[in-house]
Every structure is written in C-alpha cells, then in structure tokens.
Amino acid sequence: MTTxxxxxxxxxxxxxxxxDTNSRAIATALGESGVKVLSMVSIADDSESIISTMEDSLRKSDIVVVTGGLGPTADDITKPALARLSLSKGFVENLEQKEIIKDILHSRGLDALERNLSQAMVPDTCQVIPNRKGTAPIMVFPFEKDSRFGHKCVLYSLPGVPYEALGALDDIVKDLKSRFALDSIIHKTIMTYGIAESSLAELIRPWEEALPKEMHLAYLPNPITGVRLRLSAYGGVSEAEIESQIESLRPILGEYLYADSDSSLQEAIGKLLRGTGMTLSAAESCTGGMISHLLTTVSGSSEYYLGSVTSYAEAIKEKVLGVEEGIIAENGIVSSAVAAAMAEGARALTGSTFAVSTTGWADAYGDSREPAGTLWVGVSGPSGTITRRFNYHSGRVINIERFAASALNELRKYILNNRGK
Amino acid sequence: MTTxxxxxxxxxxxxxxxxDTNSRAIATALGESGVKVLSMVSIADDSESIISTMEDSLRKSDIVVVTGGLGPTADDITKPALARLSLSKGFVENLEQKEIIKDILHSRGLDALERNLSQAMVPDTCQVIPNRKGTAPIMVFPFEKDSRFGHKCVLYSLPGVPYEALGALDDIVKDLKSRFALDSIIHKTIMTYGIAESSLAELIRPWEEALPKEMHLAYLPNPITGVRLRLSAYGGVSEAEIESQIESLRPILGEYLYADSDSSLQEAIGKLLRGTGMTLSAAESCTGGMISHLLTTVSGSSEYYLGSVTSYAEAIKEKVLGVEEGIIAENGIVSSAVAAAMAEGARALTGSTFAVSTTGWADAYGDSREPAGTLWVGVSGPSGTITRRFNYHSGRVINIERFAASALNELRKYILNNRGK
Structure with a gap:
C-alpha cells in the first residue's frame, strides 16, 4: 500500500x-485517494529539524507532504532546507510562477517587490506545479533511486496559508496518481445516539467479530453527536460489500442509529421535518438556548423551526409559557410535570406541531427532590406529551451540551414515531 | 531548557x-509552564508504530505526553504497547480508579461492565494519577536511568476524549514541576473585542515596539472572543514589570479591552451585573438562541439572566415580543426599527433592566433592503434604545457566532456606560 x-x-x-487544520485536510484528500497516512508531525522553523524529519519520513513512507508554518520567517528556512535535502546545486527561476506572482499582486493594486519575485526561485532539483491560489509555488521533489531512502519516494512542499495549501490538493493528488498505483479504501460512517461506547461495543460485538479481515470498525464518541461508527474497507472490497455489512448492522442498532453519514441530531430532525409542513418550537430552562442554537445551525431550518422561549427565571415559565405556579410548587422546578407543562406551553404559544422542553440542574447543585446533573426532557405533539429523566456529571458546560443532545434525541424519536399520525 | x-x-x-485539538491545548499548557515543545506527532493505532515513536520521542525530549487509544473498545492498543515500552512484568489493578469508574457509570445509571473495569488495570511500571473526568486513568511512566534514552525522562499517557484529556492537564503540569526544574515564563492575557487583528497591531505598534526584549506579545484572534493579546516574559522578569506594561496599554485600548485575563464577553457582562440587582433578557432572530446559550454558560448567570425569546418565525416576533406588523412591513425584517422593537419587547415581556436583540441574514441570501451577512443589534435599557449595524461574510455557522459576539459586545458597552444611571 502506498504510504x-x-x-x-x-x-x-x-x-x-x-x-493545525492543514494536516487534516491533506489527510482526508490522501485517504480518499487510497493513500495510507502513517503519521503527521509538526516541527519547529529550524533547518536541522526539517532535514532530519524529512529524511526520516522519506525512509518510512512513499509520499511526504510538507506545509510551511504561518510565520513570516518559515519560508526562508524551509526552501533552503529542502534544497540541501535534495542535494540541489542551485536555484532556478520558474517563469510561470513569476508571472502568477505579478498577476496576484497586480490584482491587489500592488507592484511585485524583489522579495515577492524571489518566491519564483526554486531548487534545481524540484519540479514545479504552478500555484494560482498564492504566490509560493508547489514544489515536487522526486527521489527515484536515492540510497538514503532505499525506495522510490516523493516530497511535495505546499505553502502554509490554509487557503493556498488546500487549493493545491487536487493538483497534488493528480500528480501522485501519475507516480504510484494507488489501492482503494472505502470509509462508511453511521451515527448513533443514546448508548454509551462500551454498551454499544457489547451490543454489536457478534457483528463486529464476524467482519471480514479487510474491514475495520472504529468508535468515535462525542457528547453532542453521540458515538460515530466508522467502517473502513481496504484492498478491493466493493461498495456493495461494505453496504451489505452496514445493512446487517442497521436492525441491531434500531433506534440508536440516526444517520447514515457524518451528521448531527439537529440535521436528522431537519430531514424528518423538511417538506412535511410540520413545525417545531422549544422551551428551554437549563439548556439556556443551546437547543435552539443547534436547531438553527441547520441551513433551511426556518422552514420548520418557529422559535423558542428560554425561561431562566420562574416568572417567565409562568407568564410566557403558562406553566401554573401550583405545578412548580407541587412538583419542584426540575420535574416531569414542569417539563410537560413547558413543552405544552411552547406548543400553545407558537402553534407548532411539536415542541421540546428542558428543565434541570446543570451546575454542581440540585434541590431536595432532584440531585445536581438531573435533566427532565418533555416532548409534546399531536399524540400527547412524554417526559424522560437523565442524569449527567460532567460540570456545567458539558452537562448543558449533554442535556441539549439528549433532548434533541428524544424529540427525534418522538417525531419518528408520530410523523404518520 | 526542558523539552x-x-x-x-x-x-x-x-x-x-x-x-486533533488536544495537541494544541497540551502545547499551550506546557509552553505556559516553561517547557519547550519540540514536535507534535500523530500516529496509527498500531503497536510497532507506538513503541518506535515513543522510543524516538523519549530519546529526543525530556517529556512525552501521549493522548488517545485508551477507550474501552476493541481498537485499543496503546496500553499494552506502553507496557512493552516500559518493560512491565504485568498489570495491576488501581483501586482508586476502579471506584471512580464505578461512580461515573453509576451516575449515568449504568452498571460497570468488565471492559469498563479493565480500564483500572495498569502496567506495574507506571504511577497513576486518578482521573475524575473519565474512566481511563492518567498513567505516568518515569524513565530515570534507562540506557535506551540516555537521560532522565518521563511519559504521560492521557485519554483521547478532549474533555477528559484537558481535565488532566493541571495534574500533569503539577507532576512535571515536581520532576524538572522549569524555567520561569510569565504570561498575562488581555481580551479585546471589536477591532480586527491588523488594526489592533497598528493601534498598539508604538507600545509593542517599546517592549523590553524579554517580553513578547502574541495575537490570538477568535470569532467569538475577539483578539486575545498574550504578553509573555522570559528570564526573571517580575510580575510588577509585566503589570506595569499592561497598565500602559490599557488607555490605548480603551473600550476595546473587556477583560484582564482569559475570559469571554458573557463573563465580562456577568461581572458587570452580578450583585447589582440589575437583570437581563434577550430577543434573538438570526442568532437562534446562541446569545442566550453563551450567557447561560456562565456559572451563576441565573442571578441576573431572566430568559429570552427566539423568534425565528415572524408571527412570534409579533405575538410574543409585540413587534407591530407595520414596523416589519415598513422597514423590512432585518432593520434598525425591528431590532429596537425586539429589544424593547423583550424588556417589556420579562421586566429586565437591559435587553439585547438581533435580526439579520446569517445565510447566503438577504432581501432587497439588506444584503447577506447583515446584522442589526438592538440594546434597550433605562436610558433608551440603541441599534447598530454589522456585516460579515463567513458562511452561516461562523456568521451566527460573529453576530452573537457583536451583540454581546454592544450589550457590554451599553451596560458599562449606563450602569450608574
């Protein structure tokens, strides 16, 4: 496999x-092209570090992709270091990049200074891919039969500015496909919520153990999106084979599964509501606006999302949401009854098809009825109101995230089970 | 210097x-403690890679911090690899971490499975720092006189989940200070908002150029918190000297400066309101709940924050906030008049001292009156209502962040100028 x-x-x-966001983007582009990334490394603006790290990397892998740092001095050190590494005898001017530099500066209303034009000077050992996204060229150093590395390898040097580096990725991939016969890798992601990583592993263990050896499963937990499962297939496995494995996992996961690709609970909810004419509102206490915020990060959410009330003060619960004072006094502010009344109040106020509500203790204290970390979620809709209790212990900020995600998941399941009614 | x-x-x-966001946070914590980070490396879940990379890193540096690969699922290879690296003769159970695992799972309403409890099993060569933020313990492998590395060094192994890894950083720093005599570095941070990095650099250039050579200023821009300035002093500079530099910067920054330490706009607002009896509410359209969410991430915010209305649908603006239909028809939904009416409506509905509002186009479209990326902010309080217009060009999700931060900053300045009235 090409590495x-x-x-x-x-x-x-x-x-x-x-x-460093460049490395991730480069890794994605290489991975999708069938190149296995063995490692990523970040080092200082220092000639000796650069040369020894490059030599080491070229010994271990077929392809090395280098991006400069964002500091103004990085470029001054990287290029001479790569010249030494490649045993260059001198620098040559790349006329095509020189014209690009002039064009770019001209379009910004500037004249090209000598310092700018010197970016077109490259070691005589490299091939140049002209870079129209920025002034620094992309340099390709092929090492066909270099005894230091013992195998055919190539080094690509990209600028450090993310926009310029990432603009060059298509050209890099095209170039490396001309040099190496690349294997295929396929990745499929599915999203789960409402089950801890360890319980999920127990649940799907028989399925996982029966996977063919060319397939590998990874668990990627996140407090807001739940546990993401990524199935990777190497060495000529077909799309159909990996799809068929996913199909057999689907009934095992049941309601825990909420999306077939990298996604979020709020996007899954948007998918359920878009085009149906059904609408949504929220009444938030402990989540303080986060549910509404997450729902509105989805482009097009204004089609189905009407709005919300954040009722931090008890008076707002009563006055705006119509939660009766007696309900709070009798059950406590963090209770099933208050969650239900809040969801029903939001639905009545906005006229939405569905409403979700939260009341809980996100901080390190509770009351005599419910301990710190308790959340009551309410969901109201055409077939009635349900409530559910959760408990988390992660500190205020993460508790709020978990609370919001748990509420969104209850809402998602309610819509899923009630959309036909 | 310790590396x-x-x-x-x-x-x-x-x-x-x-x-990978862990590496950056770890680098910051180490740098602030006087440790020089030589390199960062990301490698595969593979025993041979782990062991050879660890050996190489221990040869080159005094401290190695490893994250990832410690979760309870099948793809975990790190712990056995670290056992081999440290020439462990077997695994021992850490009773303190075992109890923590049981407590954490119990608090989530789960029983501890065998695979959970196995996280308390650690190589007999390591010292354990109990980890209350997660189930995996922090393992410390000291190599005092290991001929493979040729100098005293230590390896820390942290969990990969960011919340758990970063929660352990204080403990790691404390532990490494007990092992190495670290150079002194003092860092002071001040927070600015409402001025771009390049304009800020122009504004404070004379001050920056006059800094003594032992002091270095870094600019750290962020769409939500603004540009953070970090002044670092090396080699025996006193607290008083660095404080006196900060004092002379203060009048130059004026209203742009909002906090003296790592902080946020919502924390600065909390500081202005806490203990005054004054209260706050919000009316959000384009920010969709994010302002309310940010305000309620501050512990103790329920003392002054009453709540908010997110009015995504026009009907909610009219019905709940009392924004007259005619105002919207005459001025457009994204307008100064609507922002003012929303802020006044929120203040009237909740009875708060101050209210902040937003109406804008966060997505790639506007209307005939205002282009995409336009925000109108309203702030209402005892001395009247003000509005202000902003325009951003970053795509929906980042626009929402910038909108919310701009609104919080206008609110902060209004409170600052009106709190005595």
Missing part, C-alpha cells in the same frame, strides 16, 4: 498559538 | 475524520 507522512513546519503550532 | 514531544494516537486523525 504518506504529513509534516507542518512552524513555531506557532508548537506553542499552541495556531491550530 | 517535550506531544503524541496523539488514532487512525481517525490520520484519515482526517477528527481534527
């Missing part, structure tokens, strides 16, 4: 100032 | 499915 190492150069990554 | 390598283990990072 790769991805390398980013830049002090600002190592001090935590910049989050 | 470190940060390593993340996980196929899902190498295929680009997950963005």
């Amino acid at each position: 790769a190492t991805i390398c980013t150069i830049g002090d600002e990554i190592l001090i935590g100032q910049i989050l | 470190a390598t940060i390593c993340t283990i996980g196929d899902e990072i190498l295929i680009g499915q997950i963005l």
Whole structure:
C-alpha cells in the first residue's frame, strides 16, 4: 500500500498559538485517494529539524507532504532546507510562477517587490506545479533511486496559508496518481445516539467479530453527536460489500442509529421535518438556548423551526409559557410535570406541531427532590406529551451540551414515531 | 531548557475524520509552564508504530505526553504497547480508579461492565494519577536511568476524549514541576473585542515596539472572543514589570479591552451585573438562541439572566415580543426599527433592566433592503434604545457566532456606560 507522512513546519503550532487544520485536510484528500497516512508531525522553523524529519519520513513512507508554518520567517528556512535535502546545486527561476506572482499582486493594486519575485526561485532539483491560489509555488521533489531512502519516494512542499495549501490538493493528488498505483479504501460512517461506547461495543460485538479481515470498525464518541461508527474497507472490497455489512448492522442498532453519514441530531430532525409542513418550537430552562442554537445551525431550518422561549427565571415559565405556579410548587422546578407543562406551553404559544422542553440542574447543585446533573426532557405533539429523566456529571458546560443532545434525541424519536399520525 | 514531544494516537486523525485539538491545548499548557515543545506527532493505532515513536520521542525530549487509544473498545492498543515500552512484568489493578469508574457509570445509571473495569488495570511500571473526568486513568511512566534514552525522562499517557484529556492537564503540569526544574515564563492575557487583528497591531505598534526584549506579545484572534493579546516574559522578569506594561496599554485600548485575563464577553457582562440587582433578557432572530446559550454558560448567570425569546418565525416576533406588523412591513425584517422593537419587547415581556436583540441574514441570501451577512443589534435599557449595524461574510455557522459576539459586545458597552444611571 502506498504510504504518506504529513509534516507542518512552524513555531506557532508548537506553542499552541495556531491550530493545525492543514494536516487534516491533506489527510482526508490522501485517504480518499487510497493513500495510507502513517503519521503527521509538526516541527519547529529550524533547518536541522526539517532535514532530519524529512529524511526520516522519506525512509518510512512513499509520499511526504510538507506545509510551511504561518510565520513570516518559515519560508526562508524551509526552501533552503529542502534544497540541501535534495542535494540541489542551485536555484532556478520558474517563469510561470513569476508571472502568477505579478498577476496576484497586480490584482491587489500592488507592484511585485524583489522579495515577492524571489518566491519564483526554486531548487534545481524540484519540479514545479504552478500555484494560482498564492504566490509560493508547489514544489515536487522526486527521489527515484536515492540510497538514503532505499525506495522510490516523493516530497511535495505546499505553502502554509490554509487557503493556498488546500487549493493545491487536487493538483497534488493528480500528480501522485501519475507516480504510484494507488489501492482503494472505502470509509462508511453511521451515527448513533443514546448508548454509551462500551454498551454499544457489547451490543454489536457478534457483528463486529464476524467482519471480514479487510474491514475495520472504529468508535468515535462525542457528547453532542453521540458515538460515530466508522467502517473502513481496504484492498478491493466493493461498495456493495461494505453496504451489505452496514445493512446487517442497521436492525441491531434500531433506534440508536440516526444517520447514515457524518451528521448531527439537529440535521436528522431537519430531514424528518423538511417538506412535511410540520413545525417545531422549544422551551428551554437549563439548556439556556443551546437547543435552539443547534436547531438553527441547520441551513433551511426556518422552514420548520418557529422559535423558542428560554425561561431562566420562574416568572417567565409562568407568564410566557403558562406553566401554573401550583405545578412548580407541587412538583419542584426540575420535574416531569414542569417539563410537560413547558413543552405544552411552547406548543400553545407558537402553534407548532411539536415542541421540546428542558428543565434541570446543570451546575454542581440540585434541590431536595432532584440531585445536581438531573435533566427532565418533555416532548409534546399531536399524540400527547412524554417526559424522560437523565442524569449527567460532567460540570456545567458539558452537562448543558449533554442535556441539549439528549433532548434533541428524544424529540427525534418522538417525531419518528408520530410523523404518520 | 526542558523539552517535550506531544503524541496523539488514532487512525481517525490520520484519515482526517477528527481534527486533533488536544495537541494544541497540551502545547499551550506546557509552553505556559516553561517547557519547550519540540514536535507534535500523530500516529496509527498500531503497536510497532507506538513503541518506535515513543522510543524516538523519549530519546529526543525530556517529556512525552501521549493522548488517545485508551477507550474501552476493541481498537485499543496503546496500553499494552506502553507496557512493552516500559518493560512491565504485568498489570495491576488501581483501586482508586476502579471506584471512580464505578461512580461515573453509576451516575449515568449504568452498571460497570468488565471492559469498563479493565480500564483500572495498569502496567506495574507506571504511577497513576486518578482521573475524575473519565474512566481511563492518567498513567505516568518515569524513565530515570534507562540506557535506551540516555537521560532522565518521563511519559504521560492521557485519554483521547478532549474533555477528559484537558481535565488532566493541571495534574500533569503539577507532576512535571515536581520532576524538572522549569524555567520561569510569565504570561498575562488581555481580551479585546471589536477591532480586527491588523488594526489592533497598528493601534498598539508604538507600545509593542517599546517592549523590553524579554517580553513578547502574541495575537490570538477568535470569532467569538475577539483578539486575545498574550504578553509573555522570559528570564526573571517580575510580575510588577509585566503589570506595569499592561497598565500602559490599557488607555490605548480603551473600550476595546473587556477583560484582564482569559475570559469571554458573557463573563465580562456577568461581572458587570452580578450583585447589582440589575437583570437581563434577550430577543434573538438570526442568532437562534446562541446569545442566550453563551450567557447561560456562565456559572451563576441565573442571578441576573431572566430568559429570552427566539423568534425565528415572524408571527412570534409579533405575538410574543409585540413587534407591530407595520414596523416589519415598513422597514423590512432585518432593520434598525425591528431590532429596537425586539429589544424593547423583550424588556417589556420579562421586566429586565437591559435587553439585547438581533435580526439579520446569517445565510447566503438577504432581501432587497439588506444584503447577506447583515446584522442589526438592538440594546434597550433605562436610558433608551440603541441599534447598530454589522456585516460579515463567513458562511452561516461562523456568521451566527460573529453576530452573537457583536451583540454581546454592544450589550457590554451599553451596560458599562449606563450602569450608574
């Protein structure tokens, strides 16, 4: 299998100032092309580190993709280091990139300074892919029969600015396909919610153990989206074979499964409601607006989402949502009865088909009836109102996330079971 | 200088499915403690890769921090690999972590399965820091006189789930300070909002150029919190010296400065309102609940925050917030007049001292009056109602974040200027 190492150069990554997002985008492009990424590495703007890391990476993998750091000095160090690595005898001017540099600066109303034009100077050992997204060219260093590395390998050097680096990916993939015969890898993702990673593993163990050896399952848990399952198939497995494995997993997961690809609960809810004429509202207490926020991150949500009331103060629950004072006094503010009344109140206020509500203790305290971390969710709709209790212990901010996700999941299941009614 | 390598283990990072955010947080914590991070590396869930990468990292650096690969499911290879690396003779049960695992699962209403409890089994070569944020313990492998590495070094193994990994950072820093004499670095952070990074750099250039050479300023922009400025002082600079630099920066920044330490706009607002008896509400359209969500992430926000209405549908603006139909028809839904009426409506509905409102086009379309990316913010309070227009061009999700932050900043400035009245 053709293998790769991805390398980013830049002090600002190592001090935590910049989050490296280039490596992920490069990894995705390589993975989808059938290249196995063996490792990613971030190193300092330092010649010796660059050369020793490049040598090591070229020994271990067929392809090395390097992006410069975002610092202004990174470029000054990377290019001479790559010249040394490739045993270059000097620099040559790439006329095509030189014209691009002039064009780009001209379009910004600037003249090309010598410092800008020097970006068209490249080691005589490299091939150039002209880069129309930025002033720095893409440099390709082929090592066909270099005894230091012991196998045919190639190094691509991209600019560090994400827009420029990622704009070059299609060209890189095209170039490497001309150099290597790439294997196929297929990844399929499915989304689950409402079951912990360990219980999910127990539930699907017989299925997982029966997978053919070319397929591998990964568990990716997240407090808001639930556990994502990723099935990867290597070495000529067909789309149909991997689909058939997913089909046999579907009945085992049942209601836990909420989407067939990278997705979120709010997107799944949007999919259920879009085009049906049915509508949605929310009444939030402990989740403080997060449910409404998540619902409205979905483009097109205004088609089915009417709005919400965040009732942090008891008076708002009474005045706006019409939750009777007696219900709160009798059951406590965090209770099934209040969750139900809030959902019904939101539905009555907005005239929506469905409404979801939350009342709970997100912080480190509860009351005499319910402990810290308790959530009551209410969902109301044409076939009545249901409530459900949850308990989490993750601290305020993560509790709020888990609360919102649990409420969205109850809403999703309610819509799923009631949309025909 | 004490040096470190940060390593993340996980196929899902190498295929680009997950963005590695742990490494950045770990790098920040190490950097702030006076440790120099030499490199970051991401590798596959594979014993041989793990062991060879760890050996290489321990040879090159004093500290190795590893995250990932410790979850309870089948694809976990890290722990046995670390056992081999440390020449362990067997696994022992850590009773403290075992009790934590039971407590965490119990609090979620689950019984501890054998695979959960197996997380308390650790190689006999490691020291355990109990981890209350998750089921996997933090393992510390000291290598005092190991001839393979040739110097005193230590490896920390953290869980891969970001919430669990980052919760352990304080403990890690404490532990490594007991093992190494770290250089002193002092960092001071101040928060600004409402000025772009490049304009901010222009504004404070004379101040920045006059800094003593032991001090270094970093700009850390973020769409929600604004540009954070971090002043770092190396080599025995006193707290008083760095404070005096900050004091001289304060009048230059004026109203842009909103906090003296790592903070958020919603925390700054909480600080202005707490203990004053003054209260707050919100009316959100395009921000869809995000302002309310951000306000309620602050612990203790229920003291001053009453609640909000998210009026995605026009009918909710009219019915719940009392925005007259004629105002919308005459001015357009995204307008100064509607923003003002929404803020006044929220204030009237909830009886709050202050109210903030948003109406805008977050998606790729506008109307005949206002283009895509337009936001109108309203703030209402005892001294009247103000509105302000913004325009952003970042796509729906980031636009919503910028909209919410701009509204919070207008609210903050209004409270600041009106709290005495």
